Amino acid sequence: MALLSFQRALLLAGAVLPLAQQGFAQTVNNQQGEVIPANEITVAPAAELLSGEIDAHTLQLTDAALANLTAYQLTDIDLFRFDDTDVESASQQAKRTFVGDCKVYPGDWRWPSRLTWTVFNLVTGGALIETVPIGAVCYRNSGVYNQAKCANIIQNWAQSDTHANDPTSVMSPLYTGETCMPQNGDTSQCTLGGFPSYAIKAQSVYQIQLAVNFARTVGLRLVVKNTGHDFLGKSTGSGALSIWTHNLKSIRFLKSFKTPSYSGPAIEMGAGIQVGELYAAADQYGVTAVGGECKGVGVSGGYTAGGGHSPMSTKYGLGSDQVLSLNVVLPNGRFVTASETKNTDLFWALRGGGGSTFGVVTSMTVKVFPKMKFAGVTWTINSGSDTANSDSLFWQAMYAYWAKFPQYATKAVYGYSMIFPRGPPGAGYAWTMQPWMVPGMSLTEFKATVQPLFDEWTAMGFQFIPQFFEHDNFYDMWTSHFPTEAVANSNLRTASRLFPRSAWDNTTKRDAMFDAVRSVVDEGSALIQYNMNPAAPAGTAASGANSHWRDAIWFGIMGTGWAPDISTTELEAVQRKITDNWMGRLRPFGPGAYLNEGDVMEPDFAGAFYGTNYDRLLKIKRRVDPHDLFWAPTAVGSERWTIAGQPNWLTLQTGKLCKVSN
Ligand SMILES: *[C@@H]1O[C@H](CO)[C@@H](O)[C@H](O)[C@H]1NC(C)=O
Ligand SMILES: *[C@@H]1O[C@H](CO)[C@@H](O)[C@H](O)[C@H]1NC(C)=O
Numbered sequence: 001m002a003l004l005s006f007q008r009a010l011l012l013a014g015a016v017l018p019l020a021q022q023g024f025a026q027t028v029n030n031q032q033g034e035v036i037p038a039n040e041i042t043v044a045p046a047a048e049l050l051s052g053e054i055d056a057h058t059l060q061l062t063d064a065a066l067a068n069l070t071a072y073q074l075t076d077i078d079l080f081r082f083d084d085t086d087v088e089s090a091s092q093q094a095k096r097t098f099v100g101d102c103k104v105y106p107g108d109w110r111w112p113s114r115l116t117w118t119v120f121n122l123v124t125g126g127a128l129i130e131t132v133p134i135g136a137v138c139y140r141n142s143g144v145y146n147q148a149k150c151a152n153i154i155q156n157w158a159q160s161d162t163h164a165n166d167p168t169s170v171m172s173p174l175y176t177g178e179t180c181m182p183q184n185g186d187t188s189q190c191t192l193g194g195f196p197s198y199a200i201k202a203q204s205v206y207q208i209q210l211a212v213n214f215a216r217t218v219g220l221r222l223v224v225k226n227t228g229h230d231f232l233g234k235s236t237g238s239g240a241l242s243i244w245t246h247n248l249k250s251i252r253f254l255k256s257f258k259t260p261s262y263s264g265p266a267i268e269m270g271a272g273i274q275v276g277e278l279y280a281a282a283d284q285y286g287v288t289a290v291g292g293e294c295k296g297v298g299v300s301g302g303y304t305a306g307g308g309h310s311p312m313s314t315k316y317g318l319g320s321d322q323v324l325s326l327n328v329v330l331p332n333g334r335f336v337t338a339s340e341t342k343n344t345d346l347f348w349a350l351r352g353g354g355g356s357t358f359g360v361v362t363s364m365t366v367k368v369f370p371k372m373k374f375a376g377v378t379w380t381i382n383s384g385s386d387t388a389n390s391d392s393l394f395w396q397a398m399y400a401y402w403a404k405f406p407q408y409a410t411k412a413v414y415g416y417s418m419i420f421p422r423g424p425p426g427a428g429y430a431w432t433m434q435p436w437m438v439p440g441m442s443l444t445e446f447k448a449t450v451q452p453l454f455d456e457w458t459a460m461g462f463q464f465i466p467q468f469f470e471h472d473n474f475y476d477m478w479t480s481h482f483p484t485e486a487v488a489n490s491n492l493r494t495a496s497r498l499f500p501r502s503a504w505d506n507t508t509k510r511d512a513m514f515d516a517v518r519s520v521v522d523e524g525s526a527l528i529q530y531n532m533n534p535a536a537p538a539g540t541a542a543s544g545a546n547s548h549w550r551d552a553i554w555f556g557i558m559g560t561g562w563a564p565d566i567s568t569t570e571l572e573a574v575q576r577k578i579t580d581n582w583m584g585r586l587r588p589f590g591p592g593a594y595l596n597e598g599d600v601m602e603p604d605f606a607g608a609f610y611g612t613n614y615d616r617l618l619k620i621k622r623r624v625d626p627h628d629l630f631w632a633p634t635a636v637g638s639e640r641w642t643i644a645g646q647p648n649w650l651t652l653q654t655g656k657l658c659k660v661s662n
Contacts, residue, residue, distance in 0.1 A: 028072035045125030047206040061209035083332040098219030102658035134169040138185030158486040160296030164227035171487040175233030177654035194653035196240035213333040226301030234632035248272040283475035287368040302355030306596035313534035314412040320351035322366040331625040352545025356632035374477035375446035376437025384428020388463035409553040415531035443470040494559030495599030497590035498552035513589040528557040547611030548592020
């Protein structure tokens with residue numbers, strides 16, 4: 001249990017800026033009782049090495065580490081203490097948590113001084129980054145203008161890595177208010193907008209603990225960003241301190257891992273591991289892992305926290321059903337493990353109960369499965385007057401496909417396809433089957449499964465060219481048939497629905513559902529659709545994942561874009577069309593929706609995103625985070641706070657986060 005002093009050496013590599021230069025003489029008392037300036041040389045990171053090798057999880061903030069800092073008599077050290085409700089008096093606790101009517105905002109008298117931020121940087125081992133929005137290099141008067149970097153960012157804007165590798169950039173710039181878009185470098189001013197003020201580049205648990213304690217004690221808004229692949233604005237916020245978990249990149253294979261409900265191989269991964277990295281590692285270890293379809297998504301972040309659907313979900317359930325154990329920094333700053341036997345309520349909630357709500361997950365252990373075969377088919381089918389398929393024939397064929405969803409779901413089929421209008425009404429449709437496949441099935445069996453539909457299509461004169469495939473492992477199937485997703489389109493918003501199997505029971509009602517979905521596409525919405533049933537396999541530990549997922553056999557994401565320069569009135573009309581009109585038409589058939597790919601304006605988000613689990617999730621939230629340190633739009637418990645001073649039809653993250661007044 002050595003307290004770290006050697007870490008100072010690491011710090012010396014960075015630029016040394018004595019605090020005194022900033023007009024303050026912050027000092028510490030050294031062991032000889034002398035008063036010396038506090039700087040990177042005299043103040044070590046507030047970490048204790050708990051065991052063995054230094055890695056992200058052995059360097060922790062502990063009572064001993066804090067006691068050591070107290071001995072220095074560094075002012076501000078109280079800002080980093082834990083909130084130990086069980087052992088402290090009420091007045092001590094009050095010191096550890098500031099809760100005002102709004103989160104403390106830049107310019108407020110309570111906003112930390114430069115000096116305090118500097119001390120925070122010192123104790124985190126130099127992990128603090130003052131936000132420079134990714135687009136700033138494109139603005140001549142930003143102080144960081146750089147034509148070559150700007151050109152590079154613009155060229156790679158739609159790539160998820162561009163945003164994942166930046167401390168504060170997010171893949172839905174809509175929520176930042178688009179106040180520093182690289183594309184607008186010549187025509188506007190770069191401001192922070194909905195970007196956080198600071199980020200902590202987390203490479204060790206102690207840095208996350210310090211950030212949590214600091215934000216809670218001061219009353220700062222806290223956000224968590226992993227990759228920034230998020231459609232609801234959960235990983236950014238004006239005036240916030242952001243915890244950036246992307247660099248927690250450990251991964252290891254565990255040949256045999258046992259819990260009360262599981263015994264078998266597993267993978268333990270740091271919070272920064274992305275889907276593509278997990279799949280590549282699993283392939284190397286000779287196993288199959290369950291993750292999302294997009295390469296760049298962070299597995300242990302919002303993906304798993306939100307449930308997480310997967311090409312493997314028809315066989316093994318949601319991403320969150322794979323989790324055997326999680327390590328998490330709680331709102332009180334303590335670092336704990338949640339599993340079937342430890343912190344069991346949290347274990348239940350962290351698997352599907354939503355991201356940025358209960359704490360910061362730093363790593364987790366998941367089940368993995370044997371390698372298996374994959375057979376399936378892809379196609380692109382167009383309709384319209386310039387093609388062999390009329391629009392009415394196109395929809396007739398689509399209805400025939402949709403009608404078979406219950407039987408496909410029973411056979412563990414996964415069908416992932418996209419329908420886009422090819423232009424204005426009347427221009428026809430493009431239907432791209434990404435893959436339609438069944439995990440573990442041979443091509444012969446797969447062909448037999450889809451042949452009845454193909455026979456129907458042939459009989460109705462529908463023209464299509466299926467491209468069949470077969471692979472002997474998941475990795476080859478995934479790299480060959482799943483496209484990389486383009487991100488960061490700012491003038492776009494999506495919503496979703498989960499349609500339950502029971503909606504097929506009554507054919508009149510079922511056809512009305514098909515008509516309603518078709519009508520939304522006819523009016524210009526895209527439809528990204530999944531035919532799958534992510535029920536939890538027998539023996540899976542119960543979890544807080546949306547109950548609507550369990551009997552869903554059709555998941556549809558809809559949405560639309562708009563021209564960048566439309567008026568506020570027109571913009572409001574588009575937002576309301578998605579939420580009220582289109583989703584209003586579909587909610588009677590599919591009351592549930594997927595919280596990670598849902599509508600940030602979903603009116604009853606608790607019912608739609610969490611189903612029957614909401615009440616229990618809320619109880620757990622109130623217990624572990626009584627003062628709402630963690631907040632994100634549509635997260636459990638989020639209804640107590642709102643972004644001040646903006647119309648209710650769009651949740652930009654550009655303003656102060658304040659309590660809802662009753
Ligand atoms: C506190 O940290 C310093 C610097 O890392 C170290 O030299 C010292 O031994 C520690 N003090 C205690 C009481 O452990
Ligand atoms: C089927 O649904 C329709 C429309 O909702 C309804 O009028 C009809 O009574 C239902 N039929 C049965 C057998 O439930």
